[in-house]
Amino acid sequence: MISIDELVGAHPFAAGLSDEHLALMAGCAQNVALDAGTMLCAEGESADTFYLVRRGHVSIEVHQAGRGPIVIETVGPGGAVGWSWLVAPYRWTFDARALEPVGALAIDGACLRAKSFEDATLGFALLSCVTQELLERLQATRVRLLDLYGETRA
């Protein structure tokens, strides 16, 4: 059976973490299976747990009155759901929903924050992981904002 340490270590989010930091992170992690439709987090709620997706897809959504949920982005295997756990006031900005059966690592953000306050090297390493994820998502969002497909060939 694969240990939680190995599962955390195998996830792209944690690439570059030292064995020591992986062990600290794994101590706050839990392997979870989520049914389709399960809400991983909801806008405005306390950001206690974030997810590293291993299988399946999760939609990042915002609810709009009269239109229902609007999907902003889909996160698949290898992606991370949520970074509000790292920054005060630790509150989710969007909803996240399992689009299909999802296998993920649920990470206790409060636990990881507490460890980061004790060990600044862990805090910096985690910040690097989140920044990498943020950078990729920000770049993709910027490209989407260009409305590229309005200009393609005839």
Add this chain to the structure above:
Amino acid sequence: MLSATELGAPRSGLTPLLYRVVARRSDTADVTTLWLESLDGSRLSFRSGQFNMLSAFGVGEIAVSISASPCDSGPLRHTVRDVGSVSHALCSSDVGDVIGVRGPFGTDWGVTGNATPNDTVIVAGGIGLAPLRGAVEELVAARREGAGQVFVLVGAREPDQLVFLDDLAVWEKAGAVVLSTVDRSAPGWSGHVGLVTTLLSNAGFDAHHCRVLICGPEVMMRFTARALIDLGVDPASIWVSLERNMQCGLGWCGHCQLGPLLLCRDGPVVGYLEASVLMNERER
């Protein structure tokens, strides 16, 4: 109606042949597919990725990729996006109308008669699937005979701008891996939302032994190619389709020049190693 040849016009690459619209389909609000048959009964021989110059008589002429497959026995097929006066006239053509066709011109995707046991990844943005459609048809047919797996990754702005949905279903049923994504969701859309590059890492192709064909806006092609290289794809195995102001189609007029290339003749399909330098060149 008499053809240009019957009328005594010289046959050259500059003389359009007359084709009749035998069928049309509105793919999206601004994209139309036309099926065309020549008035003189001739059949156009072409390779996937090439383009024709289409004339709306009295309006003008534009370059439009061939969206038919060389395997097709039926009419010639072009998919046109309504973005200007000529494309508007072509999109407005009714069944029975006659348009001019010159071509085929340019380089192709290199899939005809070039079956490989390796994976082939097709990445299309928006109507960029049109120039790739023939190649996918050929690759899916070759797959049935033992060639490598075919991955078709498609991005569009919104769900109602995804084109060739019937083809995507047929290719998937034939065994191809078909993934689509949109930049902006819409109520009722349960599919993937995100840039087309987000489909790459989980698609399942062998990044170290594959060839990749990309067509879409140049920014999308640049980002896609970089993401593929990050995954381990050999840049020499990536091809892109470039377009500039194609006019003569013969490399004579120079309107489509991009660096050392005349894209109507040396393109539109260009290897990424060569294209990457040119795509990063700031035009003045």
